[in-house]
Amino acid sequence: MSRITIKDVAELADVSPATVSRVLNHGPTVAEDLRDRVMAAIRQLGYRPNSQARFLRTRATTVLGLIISDITNPFFTSMVRGAEDAASKAGYSVVLANTDEDLDKERRYIEVAAAENMAGVILSPASATRTSIELLLERGVPVVTVDRRLQTAKVDRVGVNNVRAAQEAVIRLVDQGCRRIGFIAGPAEVTTAADRLSGYKHGLRASGLPFSRELVVRGDYRIEGGRAAAATLMRLDPRPDALFVSNNLMTLGAVMTLRDLGLSYPSDIKLAAFDDMSWTLGLSDTMTLISQPTYEIGRQACELLLRRIAGERFPPRHVVLGATLD
Amino acid sequence: MSRITIKDVAELADVSPATVSRVLNHGPTVAEDLRDRVMAAIRQLGYRPNSQARFLRTRATTVLGLIISDITNPFFTSMVRGAEDAASKAGYSVVLANTDEDLDKERRYIEVAAAENMAGVILSPASATRTSIELLLERGVPVVTVDRRLQTAKVDRVGVNNVRAAQEAVIRLVDQGCRRIGFIAGPAEVTTAADRLSGYKHGLRASGLPFSRELVVRGDYRIEGGRAAAATLMRLDPRPDALFVSNNLMTLGAVMTLRDLGLSYPSDIKLAAFDDMSWTLGLSDTMTLISQPTYEIGRQACELLLRRIAGERFPPRHVVLGATLD
DNA sequence: CGGTTGCTAGAAATCGATTTCCGATAAAGT
DNA sequence: ACTTTATCGGAAATCGATTTCTAGCAACCG
Numbered sequence: 001m002s003r004i005t006i007k008d009v010a011e012l013a014d015v016s017p018a019t020v021s022r023v024l025n026h027g028p029t030v031a032e033d034l035r036d037r038v039m040a041a042i043r044q045l046g047y048r049p050n051s052q053a054r055f056l057r058t059r060a061t062t063v064l065g066l067i068i069s070d071i072t073n074p075f076f077t078s079m080v081r082g083a084e085d086a087a088s089k090a091g092y093s094v095v096l097a098n099t100d101e102d103l104d105k106e107r108r109y110i111e112v113a114a115a116e117n118m119a120g121v122i123l124s125p126a127s128a129t130r131t132s133i134e135l136l137l138e139r140g141v142p143v144v145t146v147d148r149r150l151q152t153a154k155v156d157r158v159g160v161n162n163v164r165a166a167q168e169a170v171i172r173l174v175d176q177g178c179r180r181i182g183f184i185a186g187p188a189e190v191t192t193a194a195d196r197l198s199g200y201k202h203g204l205r206a207s208g209l210p211f212s213r214e215l216v217v218r219g220d221y222r223i224e225g226g227r228a229a230a231a232t233l234m235r236l237d238p239r240p241d242a243l244f245v246s247n248n249l250m251t252l253g254a255v256m257t258l259r260d261l262g263l264s265y266p267s268d269i270k271l272a273a274f275d276d277m278s279w280t281l282g283l284s285d286t287m288t289l290i291s292q293p294t295y296e297i298g299r300q301a302c303e304l305l306l307r308r309i310a311g312e313r314f315p316p317r318h319v320v321l322g323a324t325l326d
Numbered sequence: 327m328s329r330i331t332i333k334d335v336a337e338l339a340d341v342s343p344a345t346v347s348r349v350l351n352h353g354p355t356v357a358e359d360l361r362d363r364v365m366a367a368i369r370q371l372g373y374r375p376n377s378q379a380r381f382l383r384t385r386a387t388t389v390l391g392l393i394i395s396d397i398t399n400p401f402f403t404s405m406v407r408g409a410e411d412a413a414s415k416a417g418y419s420v421v422l423a424n425t426d427e428d429l430d431k432e433r434r435y436i437e438v439a440a441a442e443n444m445a446g447v448i449l450s451p452a453s454a455t456r457t458s459i460e461l462l463l464e465r466g467v468p469v470v471t472v473d474r475r476l477q478t479a480k481v482d483r484v485g486v487n488n489v490r491a492a493q494e495a496v497i498r499l500v501d502q503g504c505r506r507i508g509f510i511a512g513p514a515e516v517t518t519a520a521d522r523l524s525g526y527k528h529g530l531r532a533s534g535l536p537f538s539r540e541l542v543v544r545g546d547y548r549i550e551g552g553r554a555a556a557a558t559l560m561r562l563d564p565r566p567d568a569l570f571v572s573n574n575l576m577t578l579g580a581v582m583t584l585r586d587l588g589l590s591y592p593s594d595i596k597l598a599a600f601d602d603m604s605w606t607l608g609l610s611d612t613m614t615l616i617s618q619p620t621y622e623i624g625r626q627a628c629e630l631l632l633r634r635i636a637g638e639r640f641p642p643r644h645v646v647l648g649a650t651l652d
Numbered sequence: 653c654g655g656t657t658g659c660t661a662g663a664a665a666t667c668g669a670t671t672t673c674c675g676a677t678a679a680a681g682t
Numbered sequence: 683a684c685t686t687t688a689t690c691g692g693a694a695a696t697c698g699a700t701t702t703c704t705a706g707c708a709a710c711c712g
Contacts, residue, residue: 003698005697005698005699006698006699006700007698007699015661015662016661016662016663017662017698017699017700018661018662018663018664018700018701019660019661019662020699021699021700021701022660022661022700022701025700029659029660029661030660030661031660031661034660034661046464048440048441048461049441049698049699050382050443050697050698050699051441051442051443051699052378052379052381052382052442052443052697052698052699053378053382053667053697053698053699053700054698054699054700055378055667055699056376056378056379056382056666056667056668056669056697056698056699056700057666057667057698057699057700057701058667058699058700058701059667063438063442065421071397071403071406071422072400072403074398077397077398080397080424081424081426084424088431088434093423093434093435093438094423095391095421095422095423095438096397096421096422096423096424097419097420097421097422098406098407098410098422100407105414108414108419109419112389112419112421114374115374115375115377116377116378116389116442117376117377117378135374138372223605252605252607255607256607259607259608279549279578280606280607281578281581281582281585281606281609282585283607329667329668331667331668331669332668332669332670333668333669341691341692342691342692342693343668343669343670343692344670344671344691344692344693344694345690345691345692346669347669347670347671348670348671348690348691351670355689355690355691356690356691357690357691360690360691375668375669376667376668376669377669378667378668378669379667379668379669379670379697380668380669380670381669381697382667382668382669382670382696382697382698382699383668383669383670383671383696383697384669384670384671384697385697
């Protein structure tokens with residue numbers, strides 16, 4: 001409950017608060033013995049500067065916000081680690097917030113980040129058009145988006161080329177003999193969903209296959225959505241000979257549906273999906289997987305953010321990393 | 327980049343800053359028309375109080391810290407949600423930090439929580455003996471631990487009775503005919519690991535089976551650790567007829583090992599494990615699972631924390647929720 | 653030897669809010 | 683009608699740090 005302030009330290013060391021501050025910050029202009037006395041007093045009292053008070057004067061914090069849509073998703077977990085590693089190397093800490101793809105929650109956490117004057121924010125926006133980051137931008141808090149783009153503001157973004165990756169996966173399926181490829185798309189508001197759908201269409205065109213509306217069903221990027229979407233697709237007549245699912249959790253759902261129907265892959269139906277799924281142990285061994293360099297996405301996003309925080313000015317940058325098909 | 331302060335609002339509304347503050351906080355003692363003018367000015371300028379400055383005066387924040395050992399683990403994910411729901415109901419926000427079971431990282435985030443003067447902290451300590459929370463306690467920041475206990479300080483804790491749950495699972499395995507039950511334990515520093523090991527021993531004793539040192543191998547609560555531990559156990563001669571794994575991620579590893587050896591469960595060997603694993607789709611259908619009410623753990627931990635924050639004083643409380651065997 | 657330069661360290665202003673204290677005004681009581 | 687009381691709102695102090703400004707002192711130079 002104690003409140004040890006710079007003044008207490010100053011008194012004990014018999015110097016002025018200004019000197020204590022100098023010892024802690026821009027060091028050199030303080031005499032050896034004073035410096036020692038101050039350090040001793042600090043240790044003795046267990047003094048820690050009040051970061052709020054410090055901020056009031058300096059406007060500098062060392063906490064980054066990482067606002068993501070679903071911490072359940074291993075995709076994001078590895079990204080968090082990449083960001084944390086880059087941040088701690090630079091002396092910053094990362095706090096996480098989970099939005100659950102919920103715009104209200106997202107707005108609340110953006111408010112928190114702004115109110116706490118975080119040094120910068122890495123965001124995977126729940127919506128390209130309805131997520132608003134002006135609260136941050138108008139306060140000068142830099143923002144970098146990961147995975148998804150944002151249409152409401154021009155900010156840096158780190159991700160992969162979703163269009164191309166999706167296209168390649170479709171071509172791969174066609175090479176395996178598929179002709180009727182069902183696509184489980186993501187939420188309409190998310191740019192990755194749109195990009196992947198667009199890649200799906202490109203892939204069909206490139207393969208000379210027709211695009212059919214009925215073969216596309218939207219899900220919510222969660223397990224349940226994938227399950228329902230797959231069920232819808234599998235009721236079609238004739239039924240698809242392949243499913244292409246646009247994220248990992250929905251793929252789990254789709255596999256559940258296939259099980260329920262007694263279908264196995266790849267014998268009865270081929271599967272392709274976005275994102276790493278190695279944690280499912282074998283479920284994904286026999287499907288085409290598009291994996292993204294998630295750790296690297298987090299790392300680079302954080303480094304970009306740190307450069308913005310340091311004050312570098314350059315046009316909004318899109319870092320596009322390679323996704324791999326395997 | 328703009329800095330809109332209470333002074334700007336006061337000027338525009340042609341009142342004093344004190345009045346603006348009164349409008350925002352303890353309302354009633356301010357006249358209708360002034361109140362309206364102030365509100366209009368606030369809206370017009372998009373004013374938001376600087377929370378650091380406010381804190382300096384009031385010493386009250388509305389951010390809770392949730393410091394957990396592994397956000398990858400679905401166990402914690404659901405807990406986070408429980409805590410978030412309880413917190414937001416009370417007007418608090420939750421920020422997460424991920425320690426990766428790493429004591430250094432953990433210490434860093436405890437420092438962050440203290441430096442940021444978070445209102446309270448929910449912690450799943452990486453070590454019962456080496457995790458130090460005095461930084462928080464001496465500043466009056468209440469702490470509640472979840473899942474694991476802490477030996478370095480007497481604080482509230484919410485979790486399940488790990489000893490009993492483990493014991494029951496062992497008895498269940500014995501009922502299924504198992505006589506040589508291998509146990510994959512968790513890290514020595516974590517209380518849940520010790521409790522579960524102890525429950526395993528109790529279960530054996532209650533079933534009249536001998537305890538054998540060689541049947542216990544320690545893992546690190548991660549996939550790799552489970553894999554290695556299972557491999558060690560399966561090299562024993564005679565090999566175990568059951569494996570009891572003390573958390574979900576290690577169970578994944580153990581299953582990987584069994585696959586590699588060409589063994590299937592429950593025909594060749596029986597499995598029991600702690601924690602929900604429904605996200606593994608079928609992997610866990612045929613094993614004995616001890617599931618914990620994770621959402622509820624998070625919710626109750628948060629409510630306990632909020633009571634402490636509100637200043638309630640009562641002896642450190644241990645809330646023990648029921649784990650279920652299925 | 654006097655005056656200038658160069659440091660060091662303290663006093664005081666400052667950041668942006670809240671809150672205490674107090675004066676002014678209006679309402680109420682005699 | 684005049685004093686007393688209540689209420690409202692402004693001036694100023696405060697929270698805990700940083701930073702500017704300045705005084706004091708020593709060293710250096712001509």
